[in-house]
Amino acid sequence: MWASRQNIVGVCGGITQRRQLLASAPPPARRPAAGTPLRGPMTAAPVAARRGAGHLRPAAAATQEAATNDPTTVSTTGLPRDATVGILGGGQLGRMMALAAGNLGVKVKCLDPADDAPASVAARHVKGHFRDADAVKRFVTEEGIDVLTMEIEHINTAALAEAAASTSVDVEPTANTIAIIQDKYAQKVHFAAHGVPLPEFREIKCRGCMEGTGKEYGYPFMLKSKRLAYDGKGNAVVRNEAGIDAAVAALGGYQQDLYAEKFAPFVKELAVMVVRSRDGGVVSYPLVETVHKDNICHVTEAPADVPGDVRDVALAVAEKAVACLGGAGIFGVEMFLLPDGSVLLNEIAPRCHNSGHYTMNGCVTSQFENHVRAVLGWPLGDTSLNVGCAIMLNLLGEAEGDEGVRRAHALMAKAYATPGASVHWYGKSGMAVGRKVGHINVVGATRAEARAKLGALDAGGLQSLVATQAAMAAAGLGGESSGGGGGAKVGIIMGSDSDLATMKAAAAVLEEFGVPLELTVVSAHRTPERMMEYAKTAAARGLKAIIAGAGGAAHLPGMVAAMTALPVIGVPVKPAGAHLDGLDALLSIVQMPKGVPVATVAIGNAANAGLLAVRIIAASDPELLAKMEAYQAGMKDTVLGKASRLEAQGWAEYKV
Helix, strand or coil: CEEEECCCCCCHHHHHHHHHHHHCCCCCCHHHHHHCCCCCCCCCCCHHHHHHHHCCCCCCHCCHHHHHCCCCCCCCCCCCCEEEEECCCEEEEEEEEHHHHHHHHEEEEEEEEECCHHHHCCEEECEEEEEHHHHHHHHHHHHCCCCCEECCCCCHHHHHHHHHCCCCCEECCCCHHHHHCCHHHHHHHHHHCCCCCCCEEECCCCCCHHHHHHHHHHCCEEEEEEECCCCCCCCCECCHHHHHHHHHHCCCCCCCEEEEEEECCEEEEEEEEEEEEECEEEECCCCCEEEEEEEEEEEEEEECCCHHHHHHHHHHHHHHHCCCCCCCCEEEEEECCCCCEEEEEEECCCCCHHHHCCCCHHHHCHHHCCCCCCCCCCCCCCCCCCCCCCEEEEEEEECCCCHHHHHHHHHHHHHHCCCCEEEEECCCCCCCCCCCEEEEEECCCHHHHHHHHHHHHHHHHHHHHHHHHHHHHHHCCCCCCCCCCCCCEEEEEECCCHHHHHHHHHHHHHHHHHEEEEEECCCCCCCCHHHHHHHHCCCCCCCCCEEEECCCCCCCCHHHHHHHHEEEEEEECCCCCCCCCCCCHHHHHHHCCCCCCCCCCCCCCCCHHHHHHHHHHHHHHHHHHHHHHHHHHHHHHHHHHHHHHHHHHHCCCCCC
16 A cells, blocks of 8 residues: 555566476466465375275274264374384484474384484484385384384385385385485486476586586586485585596596586575475475575575565475475475576475474474374474564584584573574584584564574674675565565655655665665645554554654654554654744654654754664664664764864865
8 A cells, every 4th residue: 555665676587487487387286375285186196096095004994984983083094193103214303303293192213223313312213224125124014114204315215115015104205206306316307307497407427528518508517426415415516627527536436426517606595395295285384595504504594585476486496396206295495596586496305304494483383293294194284484584593513522512502502592592402422513413493573683683693694694685686686685575664754745855865864774665645634544544554564663754733743653653753844935944843743742752853854864763673683783883984984084184184275
């Protein structure tokens, strides 16, 4: 309803082309708003058709009619409440999955070679390697596993397929899906065949292939291992022809199965968790931004600070990719946002993922709970955010041994004292540089609030988010932080359009600081109903402050302040032909009764009103606060420069 003066980001050709590409192969179904289940056919046949009812435990299989009448049955198409979930791997993801399953009353057992697997705090730990076919088969048969899932994709898929064929266990996601995703090159081929947008890629067999790739793709380009590549391992940047041999050697030589990928000059890395149940229900979590440090996920922010068109394209890419895989569970989909607004798939993890850890405190249902629900065939939980913004900060080992432990706990202590921060410690033994030992989630009612909390814990993490927003702005893409898509933060109102000559100074200041604003005419005397509606809906529309200019009787600022809890800044305006030089407006605005404050600036000084509004918002926005501090420093430098020139030139020669 209220006109908004902010940068309007046009839909660039890249987005239009990407939508045409996505339209070339039909998605599984129309994508609903995040958090709304989507019903559609799965790539793999339903469990009952694949395996028959034999996968159900005899005590609970009975007949579907009996199950329907049983009040303890969770789902007539899924596994019963007393089913046992087996997890291949007992690391931190298995730990958090088991903890979530425990809250649902679900029994969990894990297979892991470690003596002290982190998941053992919430799951029965069976010692054995998840790549050992015999160990996997014994785990399934001796432990009474009903559904087998995994916390790591680097497992023995042949053993998975054999276990599924020789026992009644159900494997989710399917062994075929894991096999595709294990091999990064096979993953690219699979998604390309299904019309999912990707960076260009090719198989590498020899030096001639590398030289040809450099000529076709240009430098730099990426060289990657097909298997066992994660957290930056198995990747090398080929910066020029002279660097070919070193890159190949770093990955173990041509015999190690390599492929090349054209460099994607992304402005942001995006991710989304997509969960699908065995009955075909599909739900996407909010799109997030991920920031990596030394090739390891360092920070994620939800929701991603991108325009709505970019968000829609990214979600469509993610859902299309997951739709062409078989099986149930949660999938972590990583993508690149390019300067033209297009989105390319990077890779997919068929499991819970770092980019979904924020859901533990930021969403109605965590990724871990929804993975358990999905593999059991239970109804999927609500994936929507329950806060305005959620940020995850990875806790990585900064030093070896005791010093690394001390540093990690020092950061955790700061988090314990930060409202809205939650610590998740993984309970791993030992400490090494770069090792994931925990994470911290911070939440806030607004992005600025959440970022302020992150900045108090890790200034570098905050700056990394600010840096990607600068890259977005340089590319002409907007977002909430850049004022391109997050809605107005300050409302500027005036009693008459004749006041614009004065009030536009406030708008100029706000635009200089990158604060989104709206500006309109609201008369206290001629449009009282409009004034009431504006004031009462201001907070709900996302405004953080209101600047109200008025002349003469000047009732507008005070009346608006009486009807909103937001701070109101009054600007006394001197109307054309006024006989009291604006003093009447000044006295009217400044003489507010106790309980209805209006911060009043000097007559006609709307610029100061704009600066005060910036300071109000900057109190919870560290990026904006830094801009204000720089502005103040600039004023100081200006005054000192003038003083220096006056002293050097003398009063007689100095020109003002």
